[in-house]
Amino acid sequence: MDIVYFAWVRERIGLPKERVETQAVTVMDLVTELKAREPRYEAAFADISALRVALDQELSEFDAPLEGVREVAFFPPMTGG
């Protein structure tokens, strides 16, 4: 599964994209796995309410299932326009 990061999430984690092997059932499970890895992940995911997630380029929720998903994206609230 590909994970992509944008804006300060990307900066805090220190990379734009990575490939992970995971058995996580939901996005939240995946977040818990990532946070357990290293302090920079712990820091990036410290406040989930400050983050948004997209599954296969569609905005989604943290309790959404990951089955069949190829790309998970984490980023702060958007500031377009």
Added chain:
Amino acid sequence: MDIVYFAWVRERIGLPKERVETQAVTVMDLVTELKAREPRYEAAFADISALRVALDQELSEFDAPLEGVREVAFFPPMTGG
């Protein structure tokens, strides 16, 4: 005093502008004088609620005084834009 007419008021009365000598105190008094003149004025001023008035190029009301006014304009509700 100059009186100017626009849109269907002008068409109904049949002229764009005329000069009148009047002792009318308010716009409404002037309207009453004009209506007494001829059927085309009677027709144009039949329904005052369908008309607007401007005194010296400022939107005004039918009970406004005419003292010092040089130009009275009668017209239907505006449809600009």
Added chain:
Amino acid sequence: MRVIVQEQAFDFAAEADRFSQGAGGAGAIVTFTGVVRDADAGGLAAMEIEHYPGMTQKALEEIATQAMTRWDLSDALVIHRHGRLEIGAQIMMVATAARHRVAAFEAAEFLMDYLKSRAPFWKKEILASGNTSWVAAKDADEDALNRWSQD
């Protein structure tokens, strides 16, 4: 702030460009353009717009000045034509520039609502049949004005 009343066509692109170049410090620019479209029932040949020469410029300037003050605009532009206009012709435009988008949108809508019901223009539809009919003011346009009344 510029207010222009004229019979001849204006160049929307050039005006919009000039306006956006000059809107220093603004983060948001809104334009509105009104175009002659066919009547709801079809059969329109052209539109004839009458105005009150002595009053029009002054009325538009007052409205634009109000908008500038109320929304703290960095600039505002109003162009309105009169005379005969064919289908597809641009009747008028407004443009507003403000720091934030909400102010720019609100000011442009305010200008449009006031132009619709308070600027001394009257539209007459000239139909292909040769008939003509003065466009009636809409209650909805009068209602639209009320939202801007301040206590």
Added chain:
Amino acid sequence: MRVIVQEQAFDFAAEADRFSQGAGGAGAIVTFTGVVRDADAGGLAAMEIEHYPGMTQKALEEIATQAMTRWDLSDALVIHRHGRLEIGAQIMMVATAARHRVAAFEAAEFLMDYLKSRAPFWKKEILASGNTSWVAAKDADEDALNRWSQD
């Protein structure tokens, strides 16, 4: 309907002109242009806009399609840039064309509210001091979205 995501500058006047030429049957055309302005506290050198390439085009097309349907637009245009933008540079524009002004205004505001909070762009302010800071999402922008929710 056109949706364009690009790094290079766009020509607002030319785009607005092309849009208005092509908006057949529309009586009302609204454009919005967003421009890089100085930070509220001053000292901005430039803006850097990051986006999510795989998602941006699709997200903007969905938003524009929604607007086309909901307001029965005759046309809609969205252009959004990414990359580094200097003060005064145009960031993005939207344009809407409808029979009546209320629909054109509402659709443009809807597009803007969605772009602000739902399109995958992130703005970073680059200050003259060398400091950088990600622009925080505003509660007011999130609130602005709620007015468009349909039951």
